[in-house]
Amino acid sequence: MSTKTNIIQGDIKKRIDTWIANYPEDQRQSATMPALRIVQEANGGSLTNDLMDEIAEYLGVPPIAVYEVATFYGNYNHKPTGRHSINWCNSISCYLRGGEELRARLEEKLGVKPGEVTADGKFSIKKVECLGACGGAPMCQIGKDYHENLTEEKLFKILDELE
């Protein structure tokens, strides 16, 4: 059986293979999470059923096992995201330090709600739980980077500087 997509090749395949080698030989399933992350990145920030099928086939696990993982963990997206996905911490320490109000300002500025993508495809907002940086509350993660001790001014400046 061959899958509908063919994203696991070249560099992507190499990266996934490195992760497969990170686990015992007979435990290819362990590479499900890194494979999902790498494929999601390569696909512009989200996954599709066909991509998950391809991963399942590549790792030799049933597709449903991959769907389970891909829908259990919060960092996998099943809807397109913006080029910069803003993961906004919603949890207690950030809340105590004005995280909600600041998010409201962010939504206003970008004109989108959590789960939506700006018209130019540049940004999307996602509400997430504590990112383990509560000392820098309020904070968010954009792409891979943490931005802490945010104020409206600081946040908007960061956004403006992004490509």
Next chain:
Amino acid sequence: MVYQNENCFRLNDQERSYDIDVYMANGGYEIWKKVLAGELEPAEIIEQVKASNIRGRGGAGFPTGLKWSFMNREAPGQKYIVCNSDEGEPGTFKDRDIHRYNPHALVEGMMIAGYVIGASEGYNYIRGEFWEPYQIFKNAIEQAREAGLLGKNILDSGWDFDLHVHLGAGAYICGEETALLESIEGKKGQPRFKPPFPASYGLYGKPTTINNTETLASIPMILAKGGKWFNDLGVKNAGGTKLYSVSGHVNSPGNFEVRMGTPFKDLLELAGGVWQGRKLKCVIPGGASTAIIPAEKALEMNMDYDSIANAGSFLGAGSMIVMDETTDIVKVCRNLSHFYWDESCGQCTPCREGTGWLMRVLDRIIDGKGRPEDIAALKDVSGKIMGNVICGLGDAATIALTSAIDHYEHEFMHYVEHGCSIFDRK
């Protein structure tokens, strides 16, 4: 005076403290070399760890020396040492800084622990969002490998050890140790029912020891200076130093490494005191899963297991969430409930069904649509979750809420009776 940075954070004031040369210039990897040279036997290490009285820093506070002694080093077959760096409990952010400032202490701690339990492979489970800490840790592994401290037949000792990373992907529950193992196996992070415990059936079904980052990173110093030294830093039932993450309504939030038993007042002062000149209302002392302690009691307690227990809560992972007098406790509870509802793995009935119930009732109360019986319902539903679930998450979902109702029932009542917060009074 308050003693600071005697253990995991001892290199924090140095430039590039994450580099192996800095670590080694400060005595790093000396213990590892002694272990490999056979100068420090596994049994002796366990004795020292027991003497240090260190209890697991991941939240449960299980004595580490005892945990290690459950493993049969000589039993044939693969065994694993696993480090829990999933750090997702709201209010907790200490393990991130260990990775950033002292990754080699963790590498060395994992290698020693692996040696003691007979594990030639280790995995550090780092939450996926910790990209920067992950990069630093990966670099540390490479440096250790280049220095010949990691790999096959290390320093001609005949001992092999390899260290890997597994990255999480956004699921708090993976901090629960068996969910974490499932996650490394490439599955959903659903806690396993225990027994069997990981020491007999762990990663890939093999005997496994799981420790928190701070626990493992403390091992090199414990062995360098002796278990007694460590124990004596702390107080009864709580040896050594502890990293406290202080967040919320303080002037200078952050991590503080102080001795066990340090008065809460002193810790609060280190964090710059309550912000905006306000008064303290209450603290959550051990991360979102622990009970709220009102100011009067908090200001009298010390930062150790027994003292916090006396104040009616739990030291947990040492995550102090500080709230000032203007804090609406009902909204705090709603925020916490949302967290547990969002993060429940969903497998057991009371947690899957109950966390959402709690959240919805709180939502409704805050929406001004509360009913007098709602408060009793919150307590009742909490009681029905507590103790009836597989893992600590379900229980945790009820703890702060129940304590909030105990201490601040009038705030809940105000919502129910007036449809608005007690702080909305004009």
Next chain:
Amino acid sequence: MVKVEINGQVIEAHEGDMLIDVADGAQIPIPRFCYHKKLSIAANCRMCLVDVEGAWKPLPACATPVTDGMVVRTNSPKAIASQKSVMEFLLINHPLDCPICDQGGECELQDVAMDYGEDVSRYTEAKRVVGDKNAGPLISTDMTRCIHCTRCVRFGQEVAGMMELGATGRSEWMEIGTYVEKSIDSEMSGNMIDLCPVGALTSKPFRYTTRTWELKAHQGIAAHDSIGSHIQVHSKNDKVMRVVPHENEDINEVWLSDRDRFSYESINAEDRLTKPMIKVNGEWKATDWETALQVAIEGLQKAVGNDIGVMASANSTTEELHLLQKIARGIGSENIDFRTRQVDFSADAKGFHTPGLATAIADVEKQDAVVMVGSYLRKELPILNLRLRKATLKGAKVIAVNPQAFKFNYDLEQIADDNGMVANLAGLAKAAADAKGDNDALLANVTATDTDKVNAEALINAKNSIVMLGQIAQSHADYALLTKLAASLAKNTDSELSILPIQANEVGANLVNFLPANGKNAAQMAQGMDAFLLMGLEAADFTDATQAGQAFKNAGFVVNLTAFDSEEARQYSDVMLPIALFAETAGTFVNINGNKQSFKMSVKPQGDAKAAWKVLRVMGNMFNLAGFDYTHTNEVLREVLDNRSTTLALAHLDAEMVSANNDSKVVMVAPYQMDAMVRRAPSLQKTPDANVATMVGGQD
């Protein structure tokens, strides 16, 4: 042994047994949903929480091993409080649509709620609604009712060996299902219907037909493969409404193949023949039994002395087959056969070897190595395949020599290349012969590969091993040679040799000698006869269906005992006698282990149809044959009870090595084409196993 006290009662138990099993043994009730004795422990529903002295919180009985001196209360206030709590949580998001739910009357949730549920729930928030996906023709889903016990998921992973359902998402939005729109294709899928404690997974064919309390249950034996699974036939007003497994640990445990579960649909098929029919001047006329039988007997009597072919389906009962061969021999015909899918009959020269499994079905789990020769066992004998799967999970090595690789649901080594089955099996046999220093002349020019040597070694070292020949081998042009090679391999590796009976009563057919001792075999008969007496057979049961159909057409006279009316049967028959199907008759099937399993009639035959053994009894009498005065199937059975199976020294068959690869000539049969009944079960016909192409290619 340890002593445990439950509710004051002291019980002896094995240390480590789960509390729930110990309590079950002592008939102390503990409510449960996720627990199932055939599945792994999940401990996720929390319904079985009990009060254990010394534990601060209640413990799940399904996951708590007993220890000596343990004191347990299943009904203390603490235990009851926990159980009620869990029940309340289960009900808050349950639709409580019992009046329109098919599970009504046999819903575990409903039952437990009677005891532990409160009347009114205080839950006033919005209830969860879950969207449904089409899960295929056999299973109907209503996932809003799901209580997330994961029994169905674990069944797929652990028993069916095919993970089709999963639990996606987490927390409250965790959903059981296929995630994408996809049919559930396992050949064992129906078992999930039984496992599901609520009405989330129900039988699609059964859906909305009956309320379960209106059903009458009858014990039965499944009629579509040689396992002889124990079943219950559920009927209402003499109509079969569904078939479910009946527990029998030695045979089918608690499982049933989809074929045996859903074939009943054909009992109620529209093309059932309900009246005796005769052809008068080329026109079909319904008539009464007397007339029809008269026409049949007269026609056959005219043919006596000529070539009369007597053939029957191997899904017929032992009694039916015995009587039919008795008639055949009574009127002087030795042309008796049921092996309609066999092409190589050369082994018959040495006599007939009764097929069967050399070990008990359950002991297949204990095998260390098994060689399958020409078998897609998973589809041929699904229950046996489950047992073999369990053996592989314990480390057994399975080798399959087949014309092509199939999608087995366990790890095995498939030898299926262009060399063909004969050469591949010969290589393996040669390696075994070499290892044992056996100069088997048959293998003189064969060379063993390194792989053959490794495999032969594994077989030799195995404590328990079997070499089995399946359906594909039996319809192979070189069947005798394959048998001989297999026998050689078995001998040199000290393995049991088993020719697997496939259909329900092949063993019974052998026992009553429904075989052409001195007459024509099925293939020869299919080339043309003067007259035919057929029972339960259609042209589609033959390897070359066209040829068989032609032979019937060309015959001077054809008496057809059949349950179904069809255009084709009308073309070639002269008399059609309506007979009962499996749930409509009493009789006996002899299974793969030679167990004679008798069953009673569950429902009356449709229309004027009669049990075939009764029809044959009358025919015997009309032929004036002696010994046809039976009043009960028992009397028929008694006549053959002492018949013993015959064993041939299969290593001594006359067969020479061939160099040709005849694999491509094998006509494979899809499981739902095996007999006239399954071919008429509409729901089965909608699945991938309804034809060879999708069976082989369609699924993982």
